[in-house]
Amino acid sequence: MAVSYHRPTKAIIDLEAIRQNIKQEINWSKKEVFAVVKANGYGHGLVPVAIAAAESGASGFCVATLDEGIELRQHGLMQPILVLSVISVQDVLLAIKYDISITVTSLSWLEKAQHILSEESFSSLLKVHIKIDTGMGRIGFLTSSDVLEAISFIDESPNFNWEGIFTHYATADQIDSSYWKKQHGCFEKMLSKLPYLPTYVHDSNSATSLWHHSQGNMVRLGIAMYGLNPSGRAMEEVYPLKPALSLESELIQVKYLTQGAGSG
Secondary structure, three states: OOOOOOOOOEEEEOHHHHHHHHHHHHHHHOOEEEEEOHHHHHOOOHHHHHHHHHHOOOOEEEEOOHHHHHHHHHOOOOOOEEEOOOOOHHHHHHHHHOOOEEEEOOHHHHHHHHHHHOOOOOOOOEEEEEEEOOOOOOOOEOOHHHHHHHHHHHHHOOOEEEEEEEEOOOOOOOOOOHHHHHHHHHHHHHHHOOOOOOOEEEOEOHHHHHHOOOOEOEEEEOHHHHOOOOOOOOHHHOOOOOOOEEEEOOOOOOOOOOOOOOOO
8 A cells, every 4th residue: 555645634643632631641540551552553653652651651551462562662662561462372472572561361371371481591571461351252361260270370480470450341431331330340359359469450441540430550541642532421520631633634626616517
């Protein structure tokens, strides 16, 4: 696909808006904020957005792929980075090399990673965040017994560092909070059964942080960081968001047509 540079349409990114949104979220939530910069920073530019986020107090980043995390490292960003999806077990050595935390959703993945890591010699550990499926229906552990088994495996291994545990809510952006409460209760119950808590406990995306009282000490700030309301509720209840992207173009031609033109 050819990139069209020679046209009058352009996207203008206001990094100051991103800085403002992050600062307001930090003041609002009183928690650590990890800037979600996946998909090229939601189209705003991965590295420039990450730099602006870090300058504004974001203490880490969330990405969708290992490659996005590596690109941030290659541009000198040394804050914690979490890959929200599951990476190929064959890439665990890269995750350690670039000090990137990864998401774990099954014991079998851990066992395969352990087999690879046991054949190597590292001074660093593979940092992992355990993902809980509390009702979203996507990736994650479903039962507390499976989670406890995974934690036990991690604790007994010389290659892993259990850094975090998290979940994601399916309906945090909806006015009806009944399903959110169901998922939240499931997450609370899961946490109560853990032998101890890791460094990061996080269940807040933008909508959860804005509209719900949730668990954890970290917010995964995505759509709100770019100035968009995730729920459609009145932002006056929380804080004003400043959109970070605008599109500008120009009219190519203006002309008048006589009535009935093109009908004959």
